[in-house]
Amino acid sequence: MVHLNSTFTKSNNLSLATKASSEQIAEDGKLEGQPVELPLSKQSPTTLTAEGSGLFPSQRGNSLGQQKAEQLGQLLLAHQHERQLIILQDFPDPDALSSAWTYQLIAQEYDIKCDIVYAGTLSHQENIALVKLTDLPAQRWTLQTLRGKDLSFYQGFVLIDNQGTTSQLMPVVQQAGLPLLAVIDHHNVQGDFQSEFIDIRPSIRATATIFTQYLQLGLLPLDSSISQHVKCATALMHGLHSDTNRLMQAKEEDFMAAAYLSKFYDAQVLKAILQANRSKRVMDVIERSLKNRTLQNSFSIAGVGYLHYDDRDAIPQAADFLVTEDNVHTAVVYGIVHDEDEELEVVIGSLRTTKLTLDPDEFIKQAFGQDSNGRFFGGGRTGAGGFEIPMGFLSGCNENSGYAKMKWEVFDSQIKQKLLRLVNPKDNPI
Numbered sequence: 001m002v003h004l005n006s007t008f009t010k011s012n013n014l015s016l017a018t019k020a021s022s023e024q025i026a027e028d029g030k031l032e033g034q035p036v037e038l039p040l041s042k043q044s045p046t047t048l049t050a051e052g053s054g055l056f057p058s059q060r061g062n063s064l065g066q067q068k069a070e071q072l073g074q075l076l077l078a079h080q081h082e083r084q085l086i087i088l089q090d091f092p093d094p095d096a097l098s099s100a101w102t103y104q105l106i107a108q109e110y111d112i113k114c115d116i117v118y119a120g121t122l123s124h125q126e127n128i129a130l131v132k133l134t135d136l137p138a139q140r141w142t143l144q145t146l147r148g149k150d151l152s153f154y155q156g157f158v159l160i161d162n163q164g165t166t167s168q169l170m171p172v173v174q175q176a177g178l179p180l181l182a183v184i185d186h187h188n189v190q191g192d193f194q195s196e197f198i199d200i201r202p203s204i205r206a207t208a209t210i211f212t213q214y215l216q217l218g219l220l221p222l223d224s225s226i227s228q229h230v231k232c233a234t235a236l237m238h239g240l241h242s243d244t245n246r247l248m249q250a251k252e253e254d255f256m257a258a259a260y261l262s263k264f265y266d267a268q269v270l271k272a273i274l275q276a277n278r279s280k281r282v283m284d285v286i287e288r289s290l291k292n293r294t295l296q297n298s299f300s301i302a303g304v305g306y307l308h309y310d311d312r313d314a315i316p317q318a319a320d321f322l323v324t325e326d327n328v329h330t331a332v333v334y335g336i337v338h339d340e341d342e343e344l345e346v347v348i349g350s351l352r353t354t355k356l357t358l359d360p361d362e363f364i365k366q367a368f369g370q371d372s373n374g375r376f377f378g379g380g381r382t383g384a385g386g387f388e389i390p391m392g393f394l395s396g397c398n399e400n401s402g403y404a405k406m407k408w409e410v411f412d413s414q415i416k417q418k419l420l421r422l423v424n425p426k427d428n429p430i
């Protein structure tokens with residue numbers, strides 16, 4: 001599938017934009033070293049200096065960023081307790097998605113509730129991966145969906161990483177009389193619009209950079225102990241990465257933003273997002289494996305529940321992914337694969353190891369043993385192994401969800417026990 005980016009052409013350089021940005025840049029340096037007080041809400045009282053905001057020395061002169069962060073803080077303060085719509089281009093890219101999420105998190109500090117919406121689809125594997133792995137809260141609103149929505153529920157809308165020219169939702173929102181509150185973008189100015197706040201900086205390569213600056217400047221300082229912040233930083237890193245062609249087109253400010261994000265983002269999750277040729281259902285399985293994994297003695301063990309026969313390949317992919325975690329040398333992922341047509345169920349598992357002294361074949365044979373005919377449930381080769389355990393009489397009847405859940409739990413614990421006997425030889429409960 002083709003990754004549809006916005007239809008903006010960045011080379012379509014309007015003199016208006018160039019002039020505006022060079023004028024703004026000429027103001028740089030004015031506020032250098034001065035403390036800037038942002039009018040924030042009570043939830044995040046912050047008096048900021050460039051010193052205290054974790055900026056790099058060369059960024060202290062970035063008065064435009066500071067000025068814009070301050071203005072955005074004022075805007076949000078003036079709209080406290082409201083509901084806003086964040087409109088993205090019809091085929092949102094990682095830059096748009098991550099920036100919108102950041103806006104939502106910042107606005108939350110002012111008790112503003114935002115819905116992130118787009119009218120088209122997430123067409124690229126990477127976008128789907130980003131949304132799944134970070135739980136990014138974007139919603140698809142088709143024109144049909146819109147008919148059932150009462151837009152008077154919202155007090156305004158904002159445009160992020162676009163200027164309204166690439167969204168089918170624009171005419172509808174305008175017709176509903178919603179005011180445009182903010183436009184934050186790095187594309188050249190697309191035309192005339194009235195907005196309370198405008199931060200359009202075509203000199204910056206990604207909207208994610210602009211949002212990272214807002215964070216750094218104190219609108220929402222990231223905290224690596226908050227999982228949502230880590231996910232958001234990961235999303236921003238991905239946005240920045242993808243809009244700068246893996247940083248190859250990045251400018252100083254983009255690198256500075258990346259440097260700040262590097263302290264918070266999750267490299268493993270980003271790596272998973274970048275391995276883009278995976279289906280959404282594979283991503284679901286990887287997500288489950290991440291969520292369910294148990295780490296013991298450098299083993300990562302994860303049961304992923306039920307999956308369709310067509311998706312069985314997701315299990316080795318999830319194991320490939322889990323084994324990349326720091327301090328993990330071996331990953332085992334398993335699930336119940338079912339073929340609806342035949343009411344057949346089988347437990348399928350995969351092992352991946354980077355430990356040279358661990359023989360996957362021996363490990364799996366030892367862990368699961370043989371069936372009544374003397375056949376082993378699995379085996380392996382260097383670095384990888386797999387197993388299949390037929391469920392026989394217990395196959396099917398999953399219409400009863402309570403039963404299906406119970407069945408999974410029994411298999412899950414049994415497999416874990418057998419594996420953990422080898423992982424922690426002394427912890428054998430029997």
Ligand SMILES: [Mn+2]
Pocket residue numbers: 095096161186205206207243
């Ligand atoms: Mn962009």
